[in-house]
Amino acid sequence: MTQRKGEKTTISIQEHMAIDVCPGPIQPIKQISDYFPRYPRGLPPTVPPVLIRASSLRSSSASHNSGDDPACSHTDDDPGRAFGGAAAALSHAATGKKEEEPDMEGYDSDDSTTLGTLDFSLLYDQENNALHCTINKAKLPIPRYKKGLKPMDHNGLSDPYVKLHLLPGASKANKLRTKTLRNTLNPVWSETLTYYGITDEDMVRKTLRISVCDEDKFRHNEFIGETRIPLKKLKPNQTKNFYNCLEKQLPIDKTDDKSLEERGRIMISLKYSSQKSGLVVGIVRCAHLAAMDANGFSDPYVKTYLKPDENKKSKHKTAVKKKTLNPEFNEEFFYEIKYADLSKKTLEVTVWDYDIGKSNDFIGGVSLGISANGERLKHWFDCLKNKDKKIERWHTLTNELPGTTFND
Secondary structure: OOOOOOOOOOOOHHHHHHOOOOOOOOOOOOOHHHHOOOOOOOOOOOOOHHHHHHHHHHHHHHHHHOOOOHHHOOOOOOHHHHHHHHHHHHHHHHHHHHHHOOOOHHHHHOHHHHHOEEEEEEEEEOOOOEEEEEEEEEEOEOOOOOEOOOOOOOOOOEOEEEEEEEEOOOOOOOEEEOOOOOOEOOOEEEEEEEEEOOOHHHHHHOEEEEEEEEOOOOOOOEEEEEEEEEHHHOOOOOOEEEEEEOEOOOOOOOOOOHHHOEEEEEEEEEEEEOOOOEEEEEEEEEEOOOOOOOOOOOOEEEEEEEEOOOOOOOOEEOOOOOOOOOOEEEEEEEEEOOHHHHHHOEEEEEEEEOOOOOOOEEEEEEEEEOOOOHHHHHHHHHHHHOOOOOEEEEEEEEOOOOOOOOOO
């Protein structure tokens, strides 16, 4: 192509695309963050020996090639070049030592771990029909670096407490709770809570629900996490330690027959006295009664009847115990009756909440006799078989008692 004097050189688009305008690799535009390189998580703040060795090797290689091809020379202030090869060397070295670097990201994606763990132990005392629950401590990790309770308050702390609940059962009749620890993320309770009146039957069908909550003076208490333990996992008279992850709140099955709702437990003693020719009924104590008053307690007392009662003279009543759900009575009542007539009788025991100025509230009841079943029938038969021997048993109170009118 000829070019006249004074005329500008023109290049066609085809010729332009054929020209190698960038013989070397395209370099990225530097950003301010490139001057403050980020090291991989878990590395020490100082540059490791691998980085120093890789950087020095690259510098010597760059200075050796700078005289041959200026387009391939690179300065040490290029962070992409300075750390690219070293990061690859580090990742290669780390593959052989994965077990030394815990995966911190895994804690963020696992809900059960972020809710935390609870350290506790359980002991079933078969002889005394008691379940001892020792709440030791909670350790609920905050994401990544801190370990402790998930903060529920504005100050970044919590006021945690632990609540126990036996399932299935009445929501208020068998709840226990620890004391509240103020402004802490690593609570240590070391507190033992005891359920009385636990039978072997309960150990087969009951489940213990343990919840961790945050107490709030001005709003509703907040739920943190829970764990559930089937009591059939426990062996009698052997302490079992647990370190369980807390889980999200699970729904409670409310399909149980309300007529058989538990309202607490009562310990009754029976003895037929041959010397006095009569039945001695002892009201020992009650445990985990349903709260009937606004203050969360009851003022319980117990009434007993031996039916059929034609003369209506079989009624006996204990003293009232104020503001308690676990009253101890230790009172005995005597019924003069022939031994042969006991097989025709039914003992009815009812528990009431005393109120001033209005009718008393019925809490629960239980009946013992030939028409009963389960432990109630067995207790009655054991009394008939063993004259002059006191036999104590725990019984479950229900909110319905056949043949009883709930009027005090």
